[in-house]
Amino acid sequence: MQEFVKVFDREEVVGKTGIITCSTIIMPQIFVEKTKKICEVGAEKIGYLVCEQQLHNDQVCYMVEYILVTNEGTTTNVVQNKVFTKMAKGYEAIEFHIHPKALGEQWYDKFSGGDYNTFRKILSGEDKWYKHVLFTPTHILTFGIQKPDFRIATLNKESLDAAMERMMHWHEQLIEHEIAY
Numbered sequence: 330m331q332e333f334v335k336v337f338d339r340e341e342v343v344g345k346t347g348i349i350t351c352s353t354i355i356m357p358q359i360f361v362e363k364t365k366k367i368c369e370v371g372a373e374k375i376g377y378l379v380c381e382q383q384l385h386n387d388q389v390c391y392m393v394e395y396i397l398v399t400n401e402g403t404t405t406n407v408v409q410n411k412v413f414t415k416m417a418k419g420y421e422a423i424e425f426h427i428h429p430k431a432l433g434e435q436w437y438d439k440f441s442g443g444d445y446n447t448f449r450k451i452l453s454g455e456d457k458w459y460k461h462v463l464f465t466p467t468h469i470l471t472f473g474i475q476k477p478d479f480r481i482a483t484l485n486k487e488s489l490d491a492a493m494e495r496m497m498h499w500h501e502q503l504i505e506h507e508i509a510y
């Protein structure tokens with residue numbers, strides 16, 4: 330399963346440029362900082378990155394518009410507590426989980442055996458294109474047979490305002506459906 334994993338050092342991924350490949354996950358800087366904060370406290374958490382599918386040079390990639398933490402737990406719970414089974418056309422909810430500081434440094438740059446068991450189950454069953462992201466205090470990891478790349482989008486004022494607007498839009502939508510609080 331390790332052959333489907335990409336590991337990114339948080340420090341190195343800042344300002345990373347170059348060709349965007351298929352399945353690249355692009356996250357605005359403010360969201361990346363938020364994931365670091367979430368790692369600082371508490372237990373393992375799981376949730377979804379609500380992403381807009383975008384085309385960059387004919388490659389499908391994913392712009393993160395909202396981070397939804399659904400509950401505490403490990404990847405096993407991800408499967409048990411599916412919030413999004415389907416998203417609107419042009420959108421995708423990518424599952425993620427967090428290895429918090431308290432879990433210990435040995436889990437900062439790797440998925441656990443339990444994580445791989447979950448992925449194996451999903452790949453062999455419902456979804457062979459399944460993607461997953463792991464955030465830790467020092468690293469960001471992606472999993473998927475397309476080996477998703479990860480980029481940070483540094484936004485100018487205008488794009489930042491637009492991103493905030495999209496975030497609020499999702500927040501209201503999810504509150505309405507009693508998914509976010």
Ligand SMILES: [Zn+2]
Nearest residue numbers: 426440441444
């Ligand atoms: Zn894990």
